[in-house]
Amino acid sequence: MSGAAKREYKNGFVRWVEYRLPIFSAADAIVGRDYPSPKNLNYLWNLGSILGLALVIQIITGIFLAFYYIPTAEQAFNSVEHIMRNVNNGWLLRYVHANGASLFFAAVYIHMIRAHYYGSYKAPRELLWLIGLAIFALMMATAFMGYVLPWGQMSFWAATVITNLFTAIPLIGDSVTIWLWGGFSVDTPTLQRFYSLHYLFPFIIAGLVMMHIWALHTHGSSNPLGIEVKGPQDTIPFHPYYTAKDLVGFGVFLLILAFFVFYQPVYFSHPDQFKPADPLVTPPNIVPEWYFLPFYAILRSIPDKLLGVVGFVSSILVLFFLPYLDTSKVRSAKYRPVFRQFFFIFLADVVILGFVGANPPEGAWLVIGRLASAYYFIHFLVILPLVGWFERTKPLPESISTPVLGDAGGGAAKPEPAE
């Protein structure tokens, strides 16, 4: 936050409030005229504000669903059907909430992949990345517990399979699982605690989002060139430039959401979700929601129970070490030709893992799953550190203004500094 001179507000009421509670200057400093941002941010930098919008949409629709939802094994499924059939616009609330969750994850994945491509998590933004991962972990927990609430067949069996992961813990695993369940199987007590936490976690996420933004503002946004802002010529005020651009992003996000809600409302759902939970019949192929598939694939590729769980957990934990595994001093893939190729191979690997996770672990899928799981870890643990050390990076531009103002429309950086 700049130590710029105090802004004078014209409106008398604003001045009155500002004198007593400087909320307008605070807003200007956070998302307004007094927050200078790199002038070269591309559309991938829209995802942050879109994620904020998605969280707000989930919280609002969730609160209204909660007026009607009943968290008991007997009533949960029926209460969701009641919302769908009888409650005014209940179908709309539910479809926005369910599809909103899917798009929330789509947005968070693009946001994270952006960070990987542009090396946004490198010093001094490591904590920013780590807070983001904490948000991601809570999002996964929230969405998992939310998916249990409608108490369909997939709800029940997803809850059973995932809570059973804890039985893999040596010695105390069984007691921990019974403790999580509040019984001897997934049942009403489990559903009720999931409901309570499903309501709570989004607000913890909101708190973490504030810390995320605080950390972001301490050093400002990174940018596609991956070089630091050198001075005022490299920046533009957040408002009106990026507020306007973010609104365009909101429009696109809402259009996509509307498309699913109104035209393909159950596209992300599963036929077994339309049957009430039956603890005595396991569906033939238990699959999680699409956004968990790559991780689920890693779990199932490893034929040993404990090691499978270890692999599953490590596939997320490894992300916490990313700022240290990606050893290159250069941030942006734009100047890292070798990393850039491995980046796209990695993306393909994750997509393949997604397909593996959706299919039964047999035959070719099993083999592909094992190779792709191994590559996932190799990318982080072997390729990234080595490429960082050995890669010959391209020369960096001197400042953000140089390539932006340099050659007209320049995609190529001016060969300014000597190597």
Added chain:
Amino acid sequence: MSTTQPDEKVTRRDFLYIATGGVTVVGAALAGWAIIDSMNPAANILALSTVEIDLSPVEEGQSLTVVWRGKPIFVRNRTAEEIAQAVAEDSDNMKDPQNDADRVQQPQWLVMIGICTHLGCIPLGQKFSDPKGEFGGWFCPCHGSHYDTSGRIRKGPAPTNLEIPEYAFLDDTRIKIG
């Protein structure tokens, strides 16, 4: 916390700090325990912990599934061949070696918790039409675990045999589980 240098005396104040701190930690731990323990199964759930089963309608080669503590219990009236196979394979290479005799009270009646020890799916094999896996017992479709006619894990990711609940024969045709 204050440290005691040779030239520093332990004062009454140090004692009060440590005593206060100690009481706070113990109090917080007790309160924390109460909160955590509240998540364990409640008394009504523990109270539901026995169930009696009448075996008389189950013919040889038939199976019965009943619910105990929210979990399916597999009861199977095994055929002579199934018993013979289970006993003959006792010495085969297994992940969780156990003799068939140690898994039954009466060889004819196999009573197990019908939950895959991998991640908790219900294995198939109770119905005539179900796939029974490569060892003729039960097959878990979730991640492909094969159990034999004694419910022992023979192939796939499950780490242990299907669990045997605590049960007792009340008379020739009735058992009590739990």
